[in-house]
Amino acid sequence: MRCYKCQRHGHGKARCKKPAAVCVRCDKGDHVERDCSADPHCVNCRGDYAASSKTCPKFLKEQAILRYKAENGGPFQQVRKAIVFEIHKNDFNPKVCYCRQVSTSNDANSAPQGSQSPSNSPHRRRNPKVLRSPHRLPIPSPPRSM
Incomplete structure (x- = not known):
């Protein structure tokens, strides 16, 4: 999901905290894409393409x-x-x-x-509600009493 206001990934326009919109093509905030003639620049990875590129x-x-x-x-x-x-x-x-x-x-x-x-x-086949995180270590079983 890409925000159409700041052009960053991970949130939508409704949840964007940036005060001003950014051009999807050049990463500047003073114009819209249809008026842009600047070289493309990705706001997400600093690549030489627009923020909407599928290769980012x-x-x-x-x-x-x-x-x-x-x-x-x-x-x-x-x-x-x-x-x-x-x-x-x-x-x-x-x-x-x-x-x-x-x-x-x-x-x-x-x-x-x-x-x-x-x-x-x-x-x-896993229970889709349970996601096993690789960050967690297994919990050891308690020792058995005899």
């Missing part, structure tokens, strides 16, 4: 978050933390669904990432 890494990350949430459920902030954790932990390709990335094996004999169909993914 920030856009691709947001798409991965929304895709994972749609397929698996869970609180939005927890899904975002899990995706960000995977991005920093592994070589993460945001064009491939997060659930397919983590469900594939790392050994050399495994199928290429993203080849597993969503209906066969073990993450599709």
Whole structure:
């Protein structure tokens, strides 16, 4: 989700806290896109394209978050933390669904990432209301008394 006021990802225009609108093409606040002749500049990643570009890494990350949430459920902030954790932990390709990335094996004999169909993914069978965060450590069982 991209805000059409400040052009940043993660919130909509109704929740934007910026006082003035920003041009989607050049990241300046004194005009609208249809009047813009400046070189494109992405407000999200500082790339040489408009903030509405589908090639922006920030856009691709947001798409991965929304895709994972749609397929698996869970609180939005927890899904975002899990995706960000995977991005920093592994070589993460945001064009491939997060659930397919983590469900594939790392050994050399495994199928290429993203080849597993969503209906066969073990993450599709989980309770969609329960999202297991990689940030939490398992709670040890209490010792058994004899």
